[in-house]
Amino acid sequence: MTRKPTTSARSLPERWRSPRERAERGRAARSHTPRSSHAEFDPGPGRADPVDVIESQSATRVQELVPIRYGRMSESPFRFYRGAAAIMAGDLATTPSTGLRTQLCGDAHLLNFRLLASPERNLLFDINDFDETLPGPWEWDVKRLAASMVIAGRENGFTDAERGAVVEATVRSYRTQMRRFAGMSNLAVWYTRGDPEQLRAMVTGRLHKRGRKYVAKTLAKARTRDNLQAFDKLTEMVDDERRIIPQPPVITRIDDLLPDVERGELESMIRSMVGHYGQTLATDRQHLLGQFTMVDMARKVVGVGSVGTRCWIVLLLGRDGEDPLFLQAKEAGESVLAPYAGASRFSTQGERVVAGQRLMQATSDIFLGWEHIHAPDGVERDFYVRQLRDWKGIVDPSLMIPRGLALFGELCGATLARAHARSGDRIAIAAYLGGGDVFDKAVARFAELYADQNERDHQALLDAVNTGRVTAQSDQSTA
Structure with missing residues (x-):
């Protein structure tokens, strides 16, 4: 007796396509969107005024902190770029798109790639910031990363050729890794990790002695940036009680x-938030969180583009006064991509951020x-909550020579490809990109053009400050 197969091609879901069909879909996209x-x-005359875009974001933020945001964005074109994700989202929406979508970081500039800790206490290299995450055209993340490389290269005084080589190395790494992921099974892609030892191996022989020492120092330093380090740096004993040290206006x-009355209401809200948010964790982590007691809290100014959003750091203690857990609760608003890529399917913005992070990262904060x-x-x-510090390590692009920034770009490109491959059609994207460098060179050209635009936008902010249209305040921070 011949047993009939339990599943036939006809009974498979409509969305299922064979690898060949998926590859054909990617190659077909070249006809309407050449690489x-x-x-x-060329955004055209209808482009929104960049200062208007920034001010519209500021309208819902803590008003006393908004001048700090403008102060940080005024410092340099690169710091402006870090805070200008909303401006670029509108610009990217005018650029060619293949129609292939994946989960986006939404703010994939080079400083949002860094060393992080896995739950198993291994050091990994991954994307860090997901405030703007949303499904959208995969090209948008690649272009934001590429433009950040050019802007950083300009600040370092790199030549046109050196900047071009950095961007092409970054995009080539994305392309070749996406092609590698296209040939892998779903589970193999999911289990892929950004091992920092690969970073160490990659730079061996490709950087001079000083560069190799810098990589080794960065890897070692990342392991010290944890709850205990934050505990020692950010707290002190006051009347036999552990308290967060004020560092206004940052903390x-x-x-x-x-x-007193309003403070009591705010403290009650934060205590309730930390108590209830645990229900969104896995049950074992809910149990672990329940072993800690909240002892203090403070407002923290974070990042560049995020300045003015409500952000609280909360100190909890475990078995004794030397067993800390620092949590950060950060306000989550609508993604800057939403007007162009569509609204989130999640009912709250905090869940949007967490879901996007869990989907794109190899492993996330417990x-x-x-x-x-x-x-x-x-x-x-809406808020999302995570640990304040957990083995975080970040590079300083201002210290990099062209070869070093290109190597770092390769690592970022590969990491972004892995993140996109987890949620998008990696086979179609890989087939669209192909084995040649047409896409690499095109994005390198785009990145230079966008760096020009970013400099004009930065100057527009400086002009707005000089005329009194907006007020900028320096806080002497390098965050």
Whole structure:
């Protein structure tokens, strides 16, 4: 007796396509979106005023902190770029698209790639910031990463040829890794990790002695940036109680922010948020969180583009006074990509951030979760919560020579490809990219054009500060 197969091609879901069909879909996209077309950037006369875009974001933020945001963005074209994801989102929406979508970081500039800790206490290299994550055209992340390489290269005084080589190395790495992932099984892609030892091996023989020492130092330093390091740096004993050290305006204790009644309401809200957000964690992690007791909290100014969003750091203690857990609860608003890529399918913005991070990262912080709250001012807000520090290591692009930045770009490109391959059609994207360098060179051209635009936008902000249209405040921070 011949047993009939339990599954036939006809019974498979409509969305299922064979690898050959998926590859054909990718190659077909070249007809309506040639790879060379990605060199284009011509937003036209209807482009939004960049200062208007920034100010519209500031309208819902903590107003006393907004001048700090403008101050940080005024410092250099690269710092401006870090805070200008909303501006670039509108620009990217005018550029050619293949129609192939994946989960996007939404803010894939080079400083959002760094060393992080896995739950198994291994050091990994991965994407870090997901405030803007949303499904969208895969090209947008690649172009934002590429433009950041050019802007960093200009600040370092690299020549046109040197910057071009850096960007082409970055995009080539994305392309070749995506082609490698296209030939792998789903589980093999999912289990792929960004091993920093691969970084060490990659630079051996390709950097001079000073560069190799810098990589080794960065790897070693990352392991010291944890809860204990934050505990020693950010807290002190006050009347036999552990308290967060105020460092205004970057870190401000709640005691110094509000009158007693309002402060009590805010403290109650934060305690409730930390207590309830644990329900979004796996049950074993809920149990672990329950072994800690909250002892202090403060407001923290973070990043560049995020300045003015509500962000709280919370100190909890475990078995004794030397067993700390630092959590950061950060406000989550709508992604800057949403007006162009579509609204999130999640009911809260905090869940959007967490879901995107879990999908794109090889492994995520064990305390990563979200909560929706009713704030004392009557406004409903979304937050996501994670550890403040967990073996984080970040490079300083200003210290890099062209070869070093190109190597770092290769690592970023490969990491972004792995993140996209987890959620998008890696076979179609790989087939579209192909084995040649047409796409690499096109994106390198786009990146130079966009760096020009970024410099004009940065100057527009400086002009707005000089005329009094906006107020900028320096806080002497390098965050």
